[in-house]
Amino acid sequence: MVHSIAAAREGAQNSAYLDDTYLEQVDTRVIALGETDGTPWAAVEHCLFHPQGGGQPADRGWLEDAEIVPVRDRESGLVVATAAEDGSLPSLAVGERVRARIDLPTRMRHAALHTAGHLVEAVGRAQGWEMVGSIHFPGQARIEFQAPPAGARLADPDGREEVTVALRAAVAAAVADDLPVSARYLPDGRRVVRLDALHSAPCGGTHVRSLGDLADVVLPTLKVKKGRIRVSYTATHRSC
Ligand SMILES: [Zn+2]
Numbered sequence: 104m105v106h107s108i109a110a111a112r113e114g115a116q117n118s119a120y121l122d123d124t125y126l127e128q129v130d131t132r133v134i135a136l137g138e139t140d141g142t143p144w145a146a147v148e149h150c151l152f153h154p155q156g157g158g159q160p161a162d163r164g165w166l167e168d169a170e171i172v173p174v175r176d177r178e179s180g181l182v183v184a185t186a187a188e189d190g191s192l193p194s195l196a197v198g199e200r201v202r203a204r205i206d207l208p209t210r211m212r213h214a215a216l217h218t219a220g221h222l223v224e225a226v227g228r229a230q231g232w233e234m235v236g237s238i239h240f241p242g243q244a245r246i247e248f249q250a251p252p253a254g255a256r257l258a259d260p261d262g263r264e265e266v267t268v269a270l271r272a273a274v275a276a277a278v279a280d281d282l283p284v285s286a287r288y289l290p291d292g293r294r295v296v297r298l299d300a301l302h303s304a305p306c307g308g309t310h311v312r313s314l315g316d317l318a319d320v321v322l323p324t325l326k327v328k329k330g331r332i333r334v335s336y337t338a339t340h341r342s343c
Pocket of ligand 1: 217218221296306307308309310
């Protein structure tokens with residue numbers, strides 16, 4: 104990997120996207136400029152941009168008027184902005200003030216799908232299942248669980264439908280109860296997200312404020328494939 108970096112204060116970046124899912128724009132400053140494998144990038148102090156990771160897609164964002172794609176730079180650990188396809192980064196200097204902005208409707212859609220994923224995980228775990236995989240991308244969101252060895256109920260189409268009906272009911276009840284969603288940091292620095300008392304998990308994603316923010320949560324009948332229970336789902340953010 105070819106890597107060069109010019110940094111004023113490395114480690115001075117804060118992940119603003121973790122503090123406020125709904126913060127759309129911030130005036131901040133450039134803390135580092137670099138290049139990785141020939142791709143130039145810029146890092147800003149107040150980072151609004153969620154990079155792809157943890158099963159959640161990257162935000163759509165801008166530095167000034169230039170559309171950017173945020174990625175986690177492995178060398179520096181910073182979330183850096185690279186030019187979007189066919190675009191280029193604005194000309195910037197370390198220390199320069201710059202306006203950072205995200206596409207808020209896209210962020211809210213991703214946060215809703217991601218938070219709904221936690222909820223699906225929670226209701227699956229309540230069935231005694233162990234989660235083995237998750238993806239929160241639009242159009243392919245699903246949580247996968249290890250199928251229990253004596254899962255006779257799940258071998259039968261009526262049984263799968265019956266279990267799905269129970270999952271749907273548990274999801275609908277949690278949304279109707281508008282359970283609060285919160286995040287806190289453990290002493291070791293890990294961030295843990297909670298859906299009230301229903302669920303907690305280490306997570307670096309973006310979440311809605313409470314489950315009442317979720318709309319159109321739909322769970323098609325679950326599938327069992329190669330020893331895994333696959334619960335697909337869709338969800339949107341209620342209009343604000
Ligand atoms: Zn999360």
